[in-house]
Amino acid sequence: MAAYKTTCCYCGVGCGIVVHQDRQGKIQVEGDKDHPVNRGMLCSKGMNLHYTVMDTSDRLHYPEMRYNRHLPRQRVSWDQALDRTAAVFTQLIQQYGPDAVAFYASGQCLTEEYYVVNKLIKGFIGSNNIDTNSRLCMSSAVAAYKLALGEDSVPGAYDDLELADCIFVAGANPAWCHPILWRRVEAAKAANPDLKIIVSDPRVTQSCATADLHLQIHPGTDIVLHHAIGRILIEQGHVDPSFIRDHTDGFQQYRDIVMERSIASAADICDIPAAAIYEAATMIGNASGFMTLWTMGLNQSVVGVRKNLSLINLNLITGQIGKPGAGPFSLTGQPNAMGGREVGGLSNLLPAHRVLDNPAHRKEVEEFWGGVPLSEKPGLTATEMFTALNDGKLKAIWIMCTNPLVSLPDARLAEAALKKAKFVVVQEISNRPETLQYADVILPAAAWTEKEGTMTNAERRISYLQKLTTPPGEALPDAEIICRFARKMGFHGFDYENAAAIYAEHCRLTAGTNIDVSGLNYTTLQEKRSVQWPYPQGAKDYGTPRLFTDHSFYTKTGKAMIHSFPDGNNSTPPDPELPLILTTGRIRDQWHTMSKTGKVSKLKQHIPAPLLEIHPEDAAERDIKADDIAEVFNDNGNVRVKVQISSNIKKGVVFLPMHWGKTLNSDLNRANNLTHTLVDPISKQPDLKYSAVQVQRYQKP
Ligand code: SF4
Numbered sequence: 001m002a003a004y005k006t007t008c009c010y011c012g013v014g015c016g017i018v019v020h021q022d023r024q025g026k027i028q029v030e031g032d033k034d035h036p037v038n039r040g041m042l043c044s045k046g047m048n049l050h051y052t053v054m055d056t057s058d059r060l061h062y063p064e065m066r067y068n069r070h071l072p073r074q075r076v077s078w079d080q081a082l083d084r085t086a087a088v089f090t091q092l093i094q095q096y097g098p099d100a101v102a103f104y105a106s107g108q109c110l111t112e113e114y115y116v117v118n119k120l121i122k123g124f125i126g127s128n129n130i131d132t133n134s135r136l137c138m139s140s141a142v143a144a145y146k147l148a149l150g151e152d153s154v155p156g157a158y159d160d161l162e163l164a165d166c167i168f169v170a171g172a173n174p175a176w177c178h179p180i181l182w183r184r185v186e187a188a189k190a191a192n193p194d195l196k197i198i199v200s201d202p203r204v205t206q207s208c209a210t211a212d213l214h215l216q217i218h219p220g221t222d223i224v225l226h227h228a229i230g231r232i233l234i235e236q237g238h239v240d241p242s243f244i245r246d247h248t249d250g251f252q253q254y255r256d257i258v259m260e261r262s263i264a265s266a267a268d269i270c271d272i273p274a275a276a277i278y279e280a281a282t283m284i285g286n287a288s289g290f291m292t293l294w295t296m297g298l299n300q301s302v303v304g305v306r307k308n309l310s311l312i313n314l315n316l317i318t319g320q321i322g323k324p325g326a327g328p329f330s331l332t333g334q335p336n337a338m339g340g341r342e343v344g345g346l347s348n349l350l351p352a353h354r355v356l357d358n359p360a361h362r363k364e365v366e367e368f369w370g371g372v373p374l375s376e377k378p379g380l381t382a383t384e385m386f387t388a389l390n391d392g393k394l395k396a397i398w399i400m401c402t403n404p405l406v407s408l409p410d411a412r413l414a415e416a417a418l419k420k421a422k423f424v425v426v427q428e429i430s431n432r433p434e435t436l437q438y439a440d441v442i443l444p445a446a447a448w449t450e451k452e453g454t455m456t457n458a459e460r461r462i463s464y465l466q467k468l469t470t471p472p473g474e475a476l477p478d479a480e481i482i483c484r485f486a487r488k489m490g491f492h493g494f495d496y497e498n499a500a501a502i503y504a505e506h507c508r509l510t511a512g513t514n515i516d517v518s519g520l521n522y523t524t525l526q527e528k529r530s531v532q533w534p535y536p537q538g539a540k541d542y543g544t545p546r547l548f549t550d551h552s553f554y555t556k557t558g559k560a561m562i563h564s565f566p567d568g569n570n571s572t573p574p575d576p577e578l579p580l581i582l583t584t585g586r587i588r589d590q591w592h593t594m595s596k597t598g599k600v601s602k603l604k605q606h607i608p609a610p611l612l613e614i615h616p617e618d619a620a621e622r623d624i625k626a627d628d629i630a631e632v633f634n635d636n637g638n639v640r641v642k643v644q645i646s647s648n649i650k651k652g653v654v655f656l657p658m659h660w661g662k663t664l665n666s667d668l669n670r671a672n673n674l675t676h677t678l679v680d681p682i683s684k685q686p687d688l689k690y691s692a693v694q695v696q697r698y699q700k701p
Pocket of ligand 1: 179
């Protein structure tokens, strides 16, 4: 049996995997014992990855196309599919301008794929209409890093988790969503009982089992909590005055604003004891190494950027950044959300963290690519694309490796938008995603192990993924599909010899920037397996584990910015007709919209169907009993699922998993029927964790 090393394609932890392949091509996987991230461990999803590769029964083998929405799609050749797509795109661009078309991609795309699609739309079509499902995931953290530290830069490394003596997990359930990272935290806690772990979450999650303190806050009150902790740290002298003086701006305004609210008032709003806030602040204040970890509970909010900043402020006022065992650390949901940002694959970004509204940055990229002048107008973000399709302003959309009919907020609105679109291209690996039903053209893509490329995990670690198996039928790597299409459009600069050549071009474009990887290439990555950026020319070892060790930040002043703002939440509040707050999220064994994990029977055993988690008192008030079917509804839509009555959820709050979509006849499993399209004004990330709903027992008519 031959053994090859690669990287897990699910979450942002980025575990190393050894793939064993027998002579018949059958594969098995195990954790890579030598990999610095997982040290041989794999979670349930990673352990079952080989099933998703070996079972090709649902794979798309050939391009398909239809000339008319009333006709079925038919198998066509690649030339037919791409010629027609190029003709439609060209006609729409000529008639309505370059902003008439858009690409909606995914944090699961490889860096090379992201690079070429971003180059195509921005550098050659002349529009910034590219966004990805990372907009639903990380954009609030990205905006907050830029505002606080000057650039989208995760300061630390996973190794810091074992060096910290206090870890504050806010709005995250890493035990289920970042399992291998959490196992490292659990091991660190077992080895060091003095390591204090604080979790804030409206639900009692699996992560709380390891915590010393669970702050079961009311949804949307994170900023109140973080400000209150900040106030206590100031009052008890746990801040770092010299760090604040020499390396930050904005402390005085921050001090003034956190002093406005008493701890009693904060406790009342958060619905937790004041003593618990003091206890958290004491744990943080006494720590010599303090880390904050967070994810969607902070990011997916209408005040997501402020929630992020209020947490990062706790690291800044205590000087807990740029040193071992310290720092703010956003946990990335997807395996390559960070790689996508490195190449500028969002509607407001340019490659290597250059920014769209900087004329010098646009010029640099324009000259490098040698295409059309770059537009300074920001492109449409994820939710804006579907609103624009609905309004008729956007005519065509190309969806790569994502399933917006399940993952976007207000999914019925997204569905109506795809019905209205003049032309929909879907580039996918399997026939499972619900979005395919609206495709005029389907392009079959190669899956994990069927293509080579790179990904960057949550700690800035770039990993190389090797091609190990052959794609079924005529499926092609995503980058090759985009390059073939670009050539059909008549654009030069897309005739790469291989994925290594695309990566080399990306690396050259990063030279001299803060994320410089100009010293990197496939040979180095194949030899070292993974390195952490930056990795400039002449870099040695394994890159840069920690940023800001000299306390010099990427802002204009070189100082980190402590931001101040009111502590309110701007979500649409509950009312007597919609009195409960719905929060949505992941479960342990499923990934996103289940297009891969949904076909692995072992992974269905944990939670086989969606359940509405509801507090016993809320259930009793509605005469709902265990295993009843509940109807959850609001102005956007409804969901009908079994209930799970549980005191693990706060009274007044209900939870639905986000994975399930439509079945043949029904969309009543889909949590996003109920979420709304409110977004954070800066990050444009949707408010997926806070929707007012009502619940009633469902009785069959
Ligand atoms: Fe894959 Fe994430 Fe599990 Fe690691 S923790 S095996 S990267 S899904």
